[in-house]
Amino acid sequence: xxxxxxxxxxxxxxxxxxxxxxxxxxxxxxxxxxxxxxxxxxxxxxxxxxxxxxxxxxxxxxxxxxxxxxxxxxxxxxxxxxxxxxxxxxxxxxxxxxxxxxxxxxxxxxxxxxxxxxxxxxxxxxxxxxxxxxxxxxxxxxxxxxxxxxxxxxxxxxxxxxxxxxxxxxxxxxxxxxxxxxxxxxxxxxxxxxxxxxxxxxxxxxxxxxxxxxxxxxxxxxxxxxxxxxxxxxxxxxxxxxxxxxxxxx
Amino acid sequence: xxxxxxxxxxxxxxxxxxxxxxxxxxxxxxxxxxxxxxxxxxxxxxxxxxxxxxxxxxxxxxxxxxxxxxxxxxxxxxxxxxxxxxxxxxxxxxxxxxxxxxxxxxxxxxxxxxxxxxxxxxxxxxxxxxxxxxxxxxxxxxxxxxxxxxxxxxxxxxxxxxxxxxxxxxxxxxxxxxxxxxxxxxxxxxxxxxxxxxxxxxxxxxxxxxxxxxxxxxxxxxxxxxxxxxxxxxxxxxxxxxxxxxxxxxxxxxxxxxxxxxx
Numbered sequence: 409x410x411x412x413x414x415x416x417x418x419x420x421x422x423x424x425x426x427x428x429x430x431x432x433x434x435x436x437x438x439x440x441x442x443x444x445x446x447x448x449x450x451x452x453x454x455x456x457x458x459x460x461x462x463x464x465x466x467x468x469x470x471x472x473x474x475x476x477x478x479x480x481x482x483x484x485x486x487x488x489x490x491x492x493x494x495x496x497x498x499x500x501x502x503x504x505x506x507x508x509x510x511x512x513x514x515x516x517x518x519x520x521x522x523x524x525x526x527x528x529x530x531x532x533x534x535x536x537x538x539x540x541x542x543x544x545x546x547x548x549x550x551x552x553x554x555x556x557x558x559x560x561x562x563x564x565x566x567x568x569x570x571x572x573x574x575x576x577x578x579x580x581x582x583x584x585x586x587x588x589x590x591x592x593x594x595x596x597x598x599x600x601x602x603x604x605x606x607x608x609x610x611x612x613x614x615x616x617x618x619x620x621x622x623x624x625x626x627x628x629x630x631x632x633x634x635x636x637x638x639x640x641x642x643x644x645x646x647x648x649x650x651x652x653x654x655x656x657x658x
Numbered sequence: 659x660x661x662x663x664x665x666x667x668x669x670x671x672x673x674x675x676x677x678x679x680x681x682x683x684x685x686x687x688x689x690x691x692x693x694x695x696x697x698x699x700x701x702x703x704x705x706x707x708x709x710x711x712x713x714x715x716x717x718x719x720x721x722x723x724x725x726x727x728x729x730x731x732x733x734x735x736x737x738x739x740x741x742x743x744x745x746x747x748x749x750x751x752x753x754x755x756x757x758x759x760x761x762x763x764x765x766x767x768x769x770x771x772x773x774x775x776x777x778x779x780x781x782x783x784x785x786x787x788x789x790x791x792x793x794x795x796x797x798x799x800x801x802x803x804x805x806x807x808x809x810x811x812x813x814x815x816x817x818x819x820x821x822x823x824x825x826x827x828x829x830x831x832x833x834x835x836x837x838x839x840x841x842x843x844x845x846x847x848x849x850x851x852x853x854x855x856x857x858x859x860x861x862x863x864x865x866x867x868x869x870x871x872x873x874x875x876x877x878x879x880x881x882x883x884x885x886x887x888x889x890x891x892x893x894x895x896x897x898x899x900x901x902x903x904x905x906x907x908x909x910x911x912x913x914x915x916x917x918x919x920x921x
Contacts (some may be wrong), residue, residue, distance in 0.1 A: 512858045512862050
């Protein structure tokens with residue numbers, strides 16, 4: 409009960425903002441299309457949820473992010489560890505990473521659309537390509553940060569090269585790797601929404617554009633807030649997961 | 659940054675090292691050329707390096723390239739600078755004022771992990787399709803890393819420094835300018851280094867969605883016309899801007915923080 413009321417106190421500024429929105433929208437100072445009252449946005453959300461538009465497009469969007477992010481984590485982590493373990497891989501790959509790291513990932517949107525069209529494939533490829541490098545850097549830096557003396561001790565106690573990698577280097581790389589994945593998670597939502605806004609016929613970003621073009625602004629605001637909330641929720645769930653995974657460090 | 663004691667390697671040795679280091683990049687370019695020569699991919703899917711570079715030259719000689727680049731850089735930088743000024747000052751004030759902290763803490767902790775780009779259609783609705791809207795979107799997105807870095811930086815300043823300054827008669831304003839801001843500057847710069855690429859990404863997305871001049875607008879138009887050379891030329895041009903931004907930021911950091919032991 410106590411934690412509940414303290415959480416209420418902590419997040420009360422958000423309630424104040426929502427109230428201020430409602431009052432400003434009802435005051436008639438702004439046109440109702442530019443700033444629909446929150447109560448109407450909520451009603452529009454219920455409508456969208458009822459007719460199935462919201463669920464269908466949410467599923468499409470989540471599938472794209474999930475698939476793209478899973479591929480990015482898999483390939484990115486393999487690349488990062490390979491770079492940390494084999495000098496050859498590092499020599500060959502680090503200029504490539506250096507070349508592609510500063511590329512503003514949003515520039516890939518038209519290319520993936522050109523290659524794979526407007527459907528799922530282009531979004532998954534975009535998210536995979538865009539989110540890979542933060543994971544690679546996390547895995548690489550994490551593996552390098554492994555304590556040398558621990559590694560030497562493992563080797564001198566008779567652990568094989570592969571075994572000491574698995575038991576010493578990988579666990580010590582986990583915090584940095586998880587940090588890289590968190591960056592990738594945030595980036596994946598940005599890429600998903602922007603590509604769906606610009607080139608798509610399905611998904612939450614598309615739904616926002618569609619409702620906006622139709623002039624149903626309450627609905628548009630409802631979906632915008634839904635996407636923002638999903639992004640926030642994904643980050644919080646991930647944070648909780650990281651805290652549990654890294655509990656052994658305490 | 660090469661070691662002072664190491665003898666300068668011969669030109670041949672350096673060239674060899676360079677070739678080895680960049681071999682995969684060179685191999686990628688060769689593969690690109692070969693894949694287009696052998697028609698493994700159609701020129702539509704993967705235009706040849708030659709045709710892409712010709713396209714870049716053509717854009718440069720017609721002047722379009724420089725107009726588009728200048729506009730994108732202007733929008734990204736204007737948004738970045740406004741975000742930096744707002745973010746750093748709000749961050750500083752928040753660490754000094756409990757009321758502001760109470761109000762903005764939850765707003766930041768909810769706003770930071772949100773995909774702000776979702777609000778792009780709302781910003782278009784409010785501010786229209788021109789620079790104001792594009793720059794506002796950049797500010798909205800770039801301010802969060804700067805703000806959180808400033809708050810974290812000021813919080814990590816050693817209390818002894820602040821107490822000593824107060825003891826020696828420094829006023830609140832002196833503490834802020836002469837102790838807090840310099841001592842927090844490494845973390846603030848890290849925040850700025852995170853925010854600058856975000857500013858460019860967001861500027862490009864905003865241009866893609868709203869159209870008009872600018873790198874993003876040019877690329878999306880090329881994509882709609884199925885002009886793949888234009889799309890690939892755009893990627894290379896935008897990457898060059900991104901690369902310059904990252905390097906310039908790193909140089910600024912090295913220059914401003916020459917006194918700070920960096921790892």
